Amino acid sequence: MKTVINRRNFITASTTLAAGLALRLGGGLAQAAAPDKKMGKALINDLPSEQYLNQIKEAGFDGVEGGVVAPKDAEACRKTAEKLGMRIHSVLRGWAEFNSKDKAKYDSSYSRTEDALRSAQAFGADAVLLVPCRIGGMRMPKPWEFMIDFDEKNGHISRVVQGDNTPYADYIAAHNHATDTSREAVQRLIPLAEKTGVVIALENVWNNLWVEPAIFTNFVASFQSPWVKAYFDIGNHVKYAAPEKWILSLGKLLAKLHIKDFKLNPAEASGEGSFVNIRDGSIRWPVVRAAIERVGYDGWMTIEGGDCSLVEHSRRLDLIIQGK
Numbered sequence: 001m002k003t004v005i006n007r008r009n010f011i012t013a014s015t016t017l018a019a020g021l022a023l024r025l026g027g028g029l030a031q032a033a034a035p036d037k038k039m040g041k042a043l044i045n046d047l048p049s050e051q052y053l054n055q056i057k058e059a060g061f062d063g064v065e066g067g068v069v070a071p072k073d074a075e076a077c078r079k080t081a082e083k084l085g086m087r088i089h090s091v092l093r094g095w096a097e098f099n100s101k102d103k104a105k106y107d108s109s110y111s112r113t114e115d116a117l118r119s120a121q122a123f124g125a126d127a128v129l130l131v132p133c134r135i136g137g138m139r140m141p142k143p144w145e146f147m148i149d150f151d152e153k154n155g156h157i158s159r160v161v162q163g164d165n166t167p168y169a170d171y172i173a174a175h176n177h178a179t180d181t182s183r184e185a186v187q188r189l190i191p192l193a194e195k196t197g198v199v200i201a202l203e204n205v206w207n208n209l210w211v212e213p214a215i216f217t218n219f220v221a222s223f224q225s226p227w228v229k230a231y232f233d234i235g236n237h238v239k240y241a242a243p244e245k246w247i248l249s250l251g252k253l254l255a256k257l258h259i260k261d262f263k264l265n266p267a268e269a270s271g272e273g274s275f276v277n278i279r280d281g282s283i284r285w286p287v288v289r290a291a292i293e294r295v296g297y298d299g300w301m302t303i304e305g306g307d308c309s310l311v312e313h314s315r316r317l318d319l320i321i322q323g324k
Contacts, residue, residue, distance in 0.1 A: 039321050040300035041314065042089060047073055050080050060314035063087040065302045066123050068115050074122035081124075088123035089300045090201070090231075090256055091116050098185040099133040099178040110185060113200075114192055121196040127255045128193075129231045130200055132182035134207030138170040143211075143239040143272065150215050155179045155222060157215070171208075178209055179219065186228060193227040201231035201255040211240045213249035220253050229253050233304065234288060235260030235281065239272045243283060244291035251295045258304045259317060277306040279316050289323040 043056055046067030053064070063081065066074065066088045074088070081088055093116035096109035116128045141161050149159035156176045160168050186200055193200050202220055210216035220230045230253045234243045239262070247254065261281030265273040279285060301321065303313055 039298055040087070040089060041317050041321075042300050042302040043310075043313070044092060044302060044304055046092075047077055048081070048088075050084070053081055053084050053086055056310055057084055057086060059310035060318070061086075061310070063089045063300070065090045065092050065129070065300075066119070066125065067092055068112065068119050071118055071122035074119050078122065078124045088125050090125045090127040090129060090302070091120040091123060091198075093128045093130045095131045095134065095207075096185070097133055099135065099174075099181045106181075106185075110188070113185075113189060117189070117192050117196045117198050117200075120198040125198065127199040127201040127229070127231065129203055129256065130186075131203050131205055131207060132186065132209075133178050134209065135171070135174040135178050136208055138174060139167050140171050140208060141168065146211060146240065148212055148215055150218070152218055155183070155215065155219050175209060183219075183222065186223065190223070190225055190227050199226075199255050200228050202228065203231040203233060203236075203258075205233055205236045211237070213241055213246045216246070217249045217251075217253065220250070229255035231256045231258065233258035233260055234283060235262040235275060235278075235304075238262040238264060238282060242287075244287050247288065247291040247295060247297075254295065254297050254299075256299060257292070257297065257301050259301050259320065260304050260306075275305060277308050277316070278303065278313070279319065285320050286323050289320060293323075 040062045041060065042063045042065055043061055044065045045052060047069050048064045048066070056064070063086050066077065068091060078088055093113055096113060097105045098109055100106050100109070113128070113130060116130070120128050145161050147159070147162050148157055150157045156179065157172055159165050160172060165172065186202070189200055204210045204216055210219050216230070220228060230250050232246055232250060232254055234257060237243065237246060259278055261276050261278045261283050263273045263276045263281040273282070301317060303317060306313060308316065
């Protein structure tokens with residue numbers, strides 16, 4: 001069976017979804033957001049000191065996303081966080097090279113991911129953010145040109161745009177190779193994930209892979225494992241589809257959320273834009289919050305990037321959680 005994904009205008013999709021969610025959830029978007037629900041607020045810091053944890057706690061945060069560190073250091077950090085009533089809830093493993101033809105690079109990526117799972121276990125975290133690989137260096141469609149046809153059984157794409165796809169043959173081949181090699185590597189990692197009690201949370205971030213909600217959802221779901229889920233960054237894929245569409249597609253596969261904003265700029269030659277502080281970009285946060293509520297996600301919301309003060313970051317995140 002094949003699935004075709006149609007690219008829609010960002011603003012139109014957002015507006016339509018806003019109205020639909022409001023109706024289905026029985027009221028306005030503020031109601032849908034359930035502002036009294038407690039969600040974890042976090043920042044990113046590889047190995048936060050007691051001083052840092054105290055600072056962010058005072059600003060209103062509940063925890064941190066850590067890095068890949070020695071288990072003994074992670075254990076010490078966990079004890080410090082617990083003493084303060086805080087938590088290291090996940091580990092940012094980041095980029096891997098599971099599609100590399102260089103065995104040494106593949107092996108290094110695999111070993112580093114094993115280290116990340118062990119770090120997470122020592123931190124007391126329940127997930128590792130993993131970007132399996134990236135592709136590039138060949139001709140690719142513009143974000144608005146994608147119309148992907150893929151096989152649900154193996155995730156292989158056969159078409160990326162309407163009309164002649166010959167110019168994108170290299171992209172299609174690289175995409176399918178990356179899908180196969182990533183699936184093999186992650187499948188091998190599942191036993192360690194289960195042993196450590198840590199979910200492998202897959203993220204596709206500016207890596208030119210799985211660029212529409214349906215194909216990324218299909219890839220994550222293909223593992224058919226509770227130890228493989230999605231780590232979705234709300235600001236990363238705005239150029240391809242409105243973030244609420246990604247959230248509604250992923251649904252129960254969501255393990256974690258990164259909170260980030262992106263300002264679309266159609267006037268740019270690339271038709272893309274730039275990252276900005278949360279609530280300063282093109283994301284319709286009440287609509288996104290309603291989608292989060294719709295799929296039943298009530299976990300951690302971790303801010304990535306931005307140059308606001310700790311207090312201002314916390315205030316803005318509170319508004320997002322409140323559906324404002």
